[in-house]
Amino acid sequence: MREAALAATALLLADPALASSVPRYAPTARAVLAMSTDSYYRWIARERLAAWGENITDLVAAEEEHRAALDRAHALADDPFGEGQEQAIRWLEEQPEDTAAPEQLGRRREDRTAPTQVAPHGPAPEPPVAAPGSEAGYRGPWRIAGEEERAEWTFTPYIGVGPLHFGMTLEEITSALGEGPAVSSYSHHGEDQQLNYADFPESGIRALFQGGRLGCIAVDALTGPQVRLDATPLTGCAPSYVEDWLVHRTTLRPGSLTYSVAGDPVFADIGLAIRSQRAGDVVLTRPLFLLHDWLDLWHALPSEEWNCS
Template sequence: MGWWNGTPERRERWVLDPLVGVGPLRFGMDSGEVKAALGGPRDGGTWVAAEGTLRAEYPGMGLNCMYARGTSLVAVAVNAFQGPLVRVGEVELIGRVPSEVRAEIHDLARREGAAVRVNWSGDPEIAAWGVSMGTEPDGELSAEGYPVQKDRVITSVLLVGPGLAHDPYATTPVMHWRDVTGRGRNPGAWPVTRGADRPYWDWVPLERVGPLRFGMSPPQVANALGGEVPAGRIGDFPFWFYARDGLWNLREDRFENAGVSAHYWTNPDGVPRLGAVTAYGRTGPQVLYADIPLVGTAPSSLGAAILQHVEDHDLGLCFSPSGAMTPSGVNLALDAVRAGDATVSEPTFYAEDWEM
């Protein structure tokens, strides 16, 4: 089932028993018990890390189940599109407008005397319930069968047992599912820079974006950005699922002032080289394609403009990993980044041999 088929009528409805379990699942179950509770295997994939943690993905159900050492269930991530519709009290948590869910969560927490904090993504997190909210860009299929991004986000959720509730995203099982340690912490606001206040960067496909040329080393990238020090760095160890040791590979530098991320690959000489650049949708420089602004615009209008340009000039059409339409041959990927309840476009420009 594709993400566009996750209609409420086709989804299970689960109730959260805070810190105890959700639906038929109970924290502490082993992987066999979880499979049995879900009615048998559901097209799952399994990953095991060196320290003994386990993650099992059930894409057909919109679930990621995470286990501590000894395969004891400690966390369940529920997808916005296909996951069960989870309720805590009278609050429906999944597939809704984030601001509405946030207001209802605060009201319920106030009545129950539970503290609400803000998690890494700027969404509500309630340790007493083992709830950490999240969002995903919404989408649908067009009449022609194209995947189309909507101009909004909808809610997803991470549910954890008592051992992880104090700080879910700092725990090993969750980090193997979604490692956010190198990403900026959102305070719960998503301001978007006005178009007139954004610098304009030129773009030569497959060669450079603004002052950044593909193939640069990290020091060269920083120098091209005026000596800005990265606000965060993301990397990995080879074969991290076996052990976190050996050479650490730099994958991404985040430059908040410039409003871009630099993505690297590691050459045989061991030096990271620039392979892609993401211009932040909320705060990054503006980049044009055929006079179409690519940064910080509504994804639906951007998709329509690009499709019209492709049809007018009889060009090839590609799709980003997110499903957004892009012209072929320019090595451009379009994503949508959150701006409150809405989304704005966030492009990534990449070198010839870069794999998105």
């Protein structure tokens, strides 16, 4: 729990407005988070310490040495004709369990040095502004909820948004929102069913699942909660304004900004994609909050999600 709290704090400190708190937490991030048995927490520590201008050469070297030792041990353990198989298996069994998802490890094997700072082009863009609500009494298919109708949620990268946290089950989400899902999509694998997504129309939320756990949250542009990042709205805004603002405020390094096949910007550093959703003759932002395995939108999202544009 302590490491999870430190990881969330380190990610929140990416906000320039909290820069004064960095000296307080940087030593703890190095002493505790960088020494975690969870490889994802170690990566957060290295990435944040580097962004804060700290020397992480020792941490990078230690991580590479650890990975090399694991690779050698796995190679020996998988070779029934090689010497040292039993010793390798015994050594691997004695290693503390890495609580990070194995599929995430391969995506972070690159050397984590200080990210390249990209100077913004021109002055900072104006922050996006949410579209005003529809006229009073309008109840048509493109009705846009007014500011006073939307719940106010905050976004913590790779942790969750509002009352929803990644890793929740459908039952936990239903309890948190106080609403049962109106639509649930299942794919069939033989006799088994796998939950793909569930819609919560009153809340304006679509919860998407992987292995029965929440991995992506899509917020309806017309009626969903107003989710803010650095007090700036992300829901129901003009897509170009949100994209310009995010590009300007984000530290860009190779792979931190990509685009889906539909042209949606995906910000890997914070686990956020900005999709467009029709509202009559205009389009508004439909933000998607994602875990790492969902960043490839084309392969991760079900076909029904693409129909929301």
